[in-house]
Amino acid sequence: MPGDAHAHGYVSGPMSRQAQCAQGLVGCGEIRYEPQSAEGPKGLRSCSGGVARFADLDDDSKAWQVQSVGRTVTFNWTFTAQHRTQNWEYYIGDTRVGVVDGNNQQPAQSVSHTVDLGSFTGRQKLLAVWNIGDTANAFYSCIDLQIGGAGSTTTAPPMTTTTPPATTTRPPVTTNPPVTTRPPGTRPPTTTAGPTPAGEWKVHAQYAIGEVVTYQGGRYRCLQAHTVHDPNWTPTATPALWQRL
Numbered sequence: 001m002p003g004d005a006h007a008h009g010y011v012s013g014p015m016s017r018q019a020q021c022a023q024g025l026v027g028c029g030e031i032r033y034e035p036q037s038a039e040g041p042k043g044l045r046s047c048s049g050g051v052a053r054f055a056d057l058d059d060d061s062k063a064w065q066v067q068s069v070g071r072t073v074t075f076n077w078t079f080t081a082q083h084r085t086q087n088w089e090y091y092i093g094d095t096r097v098g099v100v101d102g103n104n105q106q107p108a109q110s111v112s113h114t115v116d117l118g119s120f121t122g123r124q125k126l127l128a129v130w131n132i133g134d135t136a137n138a139f140y141s142c143i144d145l146q147i148g149g150a151g152s153t154t155t156a157p158p159m160t161t162t163t164p165p166a167t168t169t170r171p172p173v174t175t176n177p178p179v180t181t182r183p184p185g186t187r188p189p190t191t192t193a194g195p196t197p198a199g200e201w202k203v204h205a206q207y208a209i210g211e212v213v214t215y216q217g218g219r220y221r222c223l224q225a226h227t228v229h230d231p232n233w234t235p236t237a238t239p240a241l242w243q244r245l
Contacts, residue, residue, distance in 0.1 A: 008081030010036045011128045011141035012110075014067040017047055017057045018141060026063055028056040036080050038140045042131055045091065047142035057142060066123060068146040074114045075128055075143070082106040084133035090115050091127040104133040121148045203231045212245065219245040 012019050018035035021028035031038065031054040038057060040049030047057035056062065075090070085102025090113075098115035117124075123146050130139040201213040207222040213235065214220075220235035220242040235242035 008036050008083065009077055009079040009130050009139045010038065011075055011143055012078040013076040014069065014073065014143050014145065015065065016128070016141035016143045017062075017064055018054075020065055021056070025065060028062075029053060031057060036078070036139070039137050040140065042129075042136060042138045044138070044140065045094075045127060047125075047127065047140055049138070049140040060125070064144045066144045066146050069117075071117050071120075071147060072114060073117060073145070074112050076110060076112045077107075077128075077130065078110050079107060082109065083135070086131040086133040088113060089129040089131065091129070092117065092120050092124050095120075097126075102131075102133060117145075117147055122146065201228075201235055203228050207241075213242075221245055 010016055010018050015023075015025075016035075017026070018028075018031050018038060020026045021032040022035040024032070031048075038047065038049040038051060038054055040046070040051060044050055048054040077088070084104050084106055086104065087102050088098075088100045088111075089096055090098035095118075097117050097120070098113065100113045117126075123144070126143045126145055128141045128143065132138060198212045198214045198219050201215040201220070204227070206225075206227045207213070208225050209222055211222045212219055213222070215235045218235070222241065223243055224241050226233075226241055233241065235244075
């Protein structure tokens, strides 16, 4: 591993350029060995902190992974040494979009800041700066963002539904005929006949489906067309032929 690591912090999420180098996602120089070491004088606007051997971080033509986010983004810092902190600053171009006071205290090993990116949209390079409270230096991290994309910080719009107009043509409504419970072995009539004058049931008579007769004081409808050849085929004895009304 070349050199010694003298600096101690970088943005790990969304993945900064040095975080991508450290994970081998982009071909970089020595910064891949010490992503926390982009340290330089305060007030710079460079991803490398002015360190020549980390110049790969300033090369915008490299295949940096661009991360889709909403307008509000949470940045996570990882520290390998916790310096007393003046503040953290966030820039897009020359516009400072966020600042967090460090109160000249030592931070935890990792901290998170939620920053509103304002009116910026599309692809942007954001510079995150950790200004040290007990030295003249700062640490620098650049993050490539697609603002207004489908990142985890983007709130999906509510689902909308369209109600069909009241004049929508609907198919005609059909009504099923009432269901009649019949004894086992009987069959329903294949057609429905209108009212038929009831005559007395007779042997040797011919009956059509739907015809109504009287027998022993009851009224019966013919279920199957037939001729009465046997006097024992009375309506009460042949439920397959007759239905009591």
